[in-house]
Amino acid sequence: MNTQNKEDLQPSQEQIIYANLLVIGVWAGIVILVATYAIYVTGILPAHVDMSLIPQLWGKGVSEYLEMTHSPHGWGWAALLSKGDFLNYIGFAFLALMTIFCYLVLVRGYSRQKDWIYAAIAVVEIVVLSVAASGILGSGGH
Amino acid sequence: MANIRARSAGWLFGSLMIFVSSCPAAAATAEQVAAGAAGKPWWFWPIILFFFCLVLGILAVMAGVGGGVLYVPLVSGFFPFHIDFVRGVGLMVALAGALAAGPGLLRRNLANLRLALPVALIASTFSILGAMLGLYLSALNPDIIQTCLGATIVGIAILLLLSKNTEKPVVNKQDAIGLALGLGGAYWDDGARESVEWKTHRTLLGMCMFILVGLVAGMFGLGAGWANVPVLNLLMGAPLKVSVATSKFLLSITDTSAAWIYMNRGCVIPLIAVPSIVGLMLGSLIGVKILAVAKPKMIRYIVIAVLFFAGLKALDKGLGLGLLG
Numbered sequence: 001m002n003t004q005n006k007e008d009l010q011p012s013q014e015q016i017i018y019a020n021l022l023v024i025g026v027w028a029g030i031v032i033l034v035a036t037y038a039i040y041v042t043g044i045l046p047a048h049v050d051m052s053l054i055p056q057l058w059g060k061g062v063s064e065y066l067e068m069t070h071s072p073h074g075w076g077w078a079a080l081l082s083k084g085d086f087l088n089y090i091g092f093a094f095l096a097l098m099t100i101f102c103y104l105v106l107v108r109g110y111s112r113q114k115d116w117i118y119a120a121i122a123v124v125e126i127v128v129l130s131v132a133a134s135g136i137l138g139s140g141g142h
Numbered sequence: 143m144a145n146i147r148a149r150s151a152g153w154l155f156g157s158l159m160i161f162v163s164s165c166p167a168a169a170a171t172a173e174q175v176a177a178g179a180a181g182k183p184w185w186f187w188p189i190i191l192f193f194f195c196l197v198l199g200i201l202a203v204m205a206g207v208g209g210g211v212l213y214v215p216l217v218s219g220f221f222p223f224h225i226d227f228v229r230g231v232g233l234m235v236a237l238a239g240a241l242a243a244g245p246g247l248l249r250r251n252l253a254n255l256r257l258a259l260p261v262a263l264i265a266s267t268f269s270i271l272g273a274m275l276g277l278y279l280s281a282l283n284p285d286i287i288q289t290c291l292g293a294t295i296v297g298i299a300i301l302l303l304l305s306k307n308t309e310k311p312v313v314n315k316q317d318a319i320g321l322a323l324g325l326g327g328a329y330w331d332d333g334a335r336e337s338v339e340w341k342t343h344r345t346l347l348g349m350c351m352f353i354l355v356g357l358v359a360g361m362f363g364l365g366a367g368w369a370n371v372p373v374l375n376l377l378m379g380a381p382l383k384v385s386v387a388t389s390k391f392l393l394s395i396t397d398t399s400a401a402w403i404y405m406n407r408g409c410v411i412p413l414i415a416v417p418s419i420v421g422l423m424l425g426s427l428i429g430v431k432i433l434a435v436a437k438p439k440m441i442r443y444i445v446i447a448v449l450f451f452a453g454l455k456a457l458d459k460g461l462g463l464g465l466l467g
Contacts (some may be wrong), residue, residue: 007460011248012256015249015253018248018255019246020245022244022245022248022394023382026238028231033420036461037412040412041347044209044337054411055184058222058227060224060232061280061281062223062224062227062280063281063333088415089417092410094403095237095238095241096234096237096401098241098394098398105287106255116380117323118323122259124267125263128263128267129266132266132398133402135402137403138269
């Protein structure tokens with residue numbers, strides 16, 4: 001196998017950085033999820049919605065559920081981090097933000113290589129994901 | 143040591159086969175449990191869900207499908223949760239699985255960033271629209287979503303049954319868009335002991351298909367590996383291994399945008415979500431071990447049968463026929 005072929009088989013530098021970031025992020029996310037869930041179910045922090053009440057309400061639609069439990073939508077959970085149930089949202093948000101972090105690294109990598117098409121694709125993707133995460137779309141009240 | 147490991151995996155596989163063979167029955171049992179457990183304490187459900195998802199994770203890996211496509215129809219059909227919450231958690235489950243699989247696939251150069259990025263942009267944008275449409279329809283009448291979900295799952299089962307993916311499609315001439323984006327590469331095939339070079343064709347048509355893929359993924363919270371692979375492999379001409387790996391990686395982007403819409407709307411209940419995510423991820427890890435001694439083809443047919451059953455059950459529930467209990 002010649003040198004050119006060997007180079008073709010290697011993942012790009014951006015792929016390696018992306019993969020390394022993902023490994024750290026995923027394990028951190030899982031640890032956060034398990035730790036916050038343990039805090040929640042052991043009752044170390046009080047829950048906003050009583051756990052014994054949830055099985056009576058999870059068969060209802062989301063609007064009704066939010067109304068009956070006085071739960072927030074959008075980023076409203078961030079104001080309720082002292083409650084065991086909403087503490088779990090740190091793990092969910094962390095996992096869902098991972099891709100945006102990774103894309104920021106891609107933008108830098110592609111810009112350095114002057115690969116403007118892929119740098120632009122990465123920037124637009126960050127905008128799309130940020131809009132989705134912002135709560136501007138689809139977090140309409142109840 | 144290796145012998146003991148193989149024997150343990152064999153036992154595990156044997157036990158799993160017994161479970162899998164009776165999977166519709168097991169799912170029906172879950173439903174009976176659901177019906178008869180209204181007065182159970184709160185911790186009963188997370189435990190049941192954890193073990194249910196553990197088995198789903200094993201099956202998903204062995205059948206080569208994502209967790210979401212099994213999770214949403216089965217859990218919405220046989221557990222007492224509203225479909226809004228099932229879809230929200232389904233996306234988180236698919237997202238976590240895709241994020242976990244991503245690093246290994248990228249490092250082995252099987253998942254290709256250049257192939258993934260353009261199609262991910264299209265799919266993730268339209269998965270937002272799909273999620274918003276799905277939540278709107280669900281607010282109008284959840285039976286609409288349940289019925290559409292049932293029809294989609296039956297369609298997916300037919301697609302899985304009939305699609306004959308090609309290991310290494312022949313692409314004689316790369317199209318202009320594929321060339322401009324540099325959609326091609328090479329990977330090392332361990333089985334054939336050779337490097338495989340590839341490039342795409344019909345790129346524009348393939349990209350248009352990802353509009354549909356994104357919409358369906360967002361609307362039903364399914365993930366979309368079942369659709370990504372045929373589009374990348376059969377339509378665009380990427381080798382099967384690259385298609386499967388890139389598809390898995392793609393889910394981490396597509397599902398992120400839709401998951402945010404569901405999460406911001408309040409569709410992720412921690413009591414349901416964490417046991418589901420952790421159960422499915424652990425199940426996937428076990429599935430990878432069992433894969434060495436299993437007959438994935440047989441498992442695949444059983445999973446297709448389970449999907450048919452889950453799809454018909456969702457149709458039955460959505461249309462209010464009551465034929466399947």
